[in-house]
Amino acid sequence: MAHFYTSARAWGECGRGWRGPAFVTRPEVPLDKVVVSRLLDPLWHMLFDREKDKHWVPQIDRYHNNLFPILQLPFEKNCGQDGVCIANLDVKFISTGADILTVHVGAQLNLTVQLKNLAENSYRTAVEFNHPHGITFRKVTIIKSNRKVPVACTDSVTREDRSLTNCNISHPVFAQHAEVTFILTLDVSNSETWSHSILLNVTSTSENEDASTLQDNRASLDIAVRHRVNLLVRSLDSTSYLNFSLTSLESKEVVHRYKVENLFGRPVPVNVTFIAAQRTCCSLLWDLLTIKTEQPKTNQTRCAVLGEVRGHTAAKGNWTGHDCRAESCWVIHCTVDQLAPQEPLTFVLWGYLSLSNMSQAESRTYDLQSGAWISFDQEKYQQAGDEKNNLQFLYANVTTHVDTIKEVDYIPYISGGAVGGLLLLILAGVILWKAGFFKRKFKDQMAENVGLEATEDNCSEPLNKDSPAT
Known part of the structure; x- marks a missing residue:
């Protein structure tokens, strides 16, 4: 049997966790056939009788005499004619187009890194990532290499105000002209307080690189940070219909209600802007008296009327709430210090609507509109959802249909x-x-009847009646 001893450092790098002298038993083979590909330190070979010297505790010291003959088996190095390997590493970040880190629950940061060895073999090559606290190592994935290049990364280590993540590249030898591209996946803490951007540094190291070629051993990446929020504004029950008579002076109450809420995430300072029609094209006047807020005690809200703006009459269709579709509109701006999750705010626009000039009014149907939209610091926060459709949740509008009726005098x-x-x-x-x-012939008929009766009475005595004796 051949018994091999090697230094503690080299054996520990094999992953066995042994920190003392290493002892390996191999089948007896010629010395020129012994190959250990994972170690760089020279291999010390000793021959002895284990049965005879079973109580001997071997200790290797290359600078002192030993009890047994020692042979040094150096490894062959591909270092050219001079026998000295000089590496030249080149590391850089590969842009993937995702230049914004969106922080939320379960957020991850994927860094694509390319490492090349432009010269001879590199020994104990490593890549070190320097990043802020709140970012920890999760996994590494090799996506491209021109040869088999193992990459092994360790958990992040905190040092002062930064954290480090180390990756060993093809230990112990990163061959000449080798190239590897890998993705380092990092977990991002949602509870950490982040600035507007974070700076990431990557550094490649080697035991045998000349100092004159270290300029391409370091790269930096500045990534913008946005906290994901899910804000929503929607209309509540409001005045939907009114009618006015053009022959009488009257005013009626109009109420528009909006609800603003933060569905999840962290508290966000927001601004809520309202635009409400003041005067329509046909003398409808909304005298907006006040804006009321129903809010939790934790929220501080301040509202102010910015003034009156001139508007225009737009075609009917989807209204974004950002323009004034009347002759003039009120603009009201509200500031919310912190819109906390699950603590919605209710805004009420309240006033009276009347006809300011009945002589110009017509009998028709008008739309009295108001709109509300949310704005926030887009350098720090990002609305959740599809980039093309997420803005639809940030505005809402309310429409009151008004009929002006001209009464008819019957x-x-x-x-x-x-x-x-x-x-x-x-x-x-x-x-x-x-x-x-209208002639009355009844009397004439009665007179004729009476005459006939009289005639009949005169002729009623017999004609042969005896006359009196003379």
Whole structure:
């Protein structure tokens, strides 16, 4: 049997965790056939009888005499004619297009790194990542290499105000002209307080690189940081319909309600801007008296009327709430110090609507609109969702349909109808009278009947009645 001893440092790098002299038993083979590919330190070979010297505790000291013959088996190095290997490492970040780190629960940061050895073999090559606290190592994935290059990374280590993540590259030898591209995945803490950007540094090291070629052994990457938020503004029950008479002076109450909330995430300072129609094109006037807020005690809200703006009458369609679709509008700006999750705010726009000039008003239907939208520091926060559609949750509008009714005076029509009917009745009576419709012939008929009866009475005595004697 051949018994091999090597230094503690080299054996420990094999991953066995042994920190004392290493002892390895191999089948007896010629010395020129012994190959250990993972170690760089010279291998010390000793021959002895284990049965005879079983109580001997071997200790290797290359500078002192030993009890047994020692042979040194150096490893072959591909270092050219001079026999000295000089490495030349080149490391850089590969841009993936994701230049913004969005912080949220379960957020991860993927760094794509390319490492090249432009010269001879590099020994004990390593890549060190320097990053802020709150970022920890999760996994490493090799995506491209021109030969088999193992990459092993260790958990992040905290040092002062920064953290370090170390990766061993193809230990112990990173061959000449070798190249590897890998993705380092890091977990990002959602509870950490982040600035607007973070600086990431990567440094490659080797035991045998000349100091004159170290300029490309370091690279930096500055990534913008955004905290993910999910803000929402929506309309609540409001005044949806009113009608006015053009013949009477009256005013009616109009109420528009909005709800602003932070669905999840961290508290966010926000601004809420309202634009409400003051005067429409046809003399409808909304006298906006006040804006009320219903808020938790933890929120501090301040609102102020910025003034009146001139507007325009736009075509009907989807209204974004950012423009004034009337002759003039009120603009109200509210500042919320901290909009906490699950603590919504309710804003109420309240006032009276009236007709300011009835002579110009027409009988038709008008839309009285108001809009609300949320704004925040986009250098620090990012709205959740699809980039193209996430803004639709940041504005809402309320529309009140108003009918102006011109009442008809029916008295002239009623009077005219009555007089006309009376005249027609008189005319009909005259015509009937002229036609003899109203002559009374009953008396004449009665007189004729009486005359006939009298005649009959006179003729009722017999004609042969005896006359008196003479």
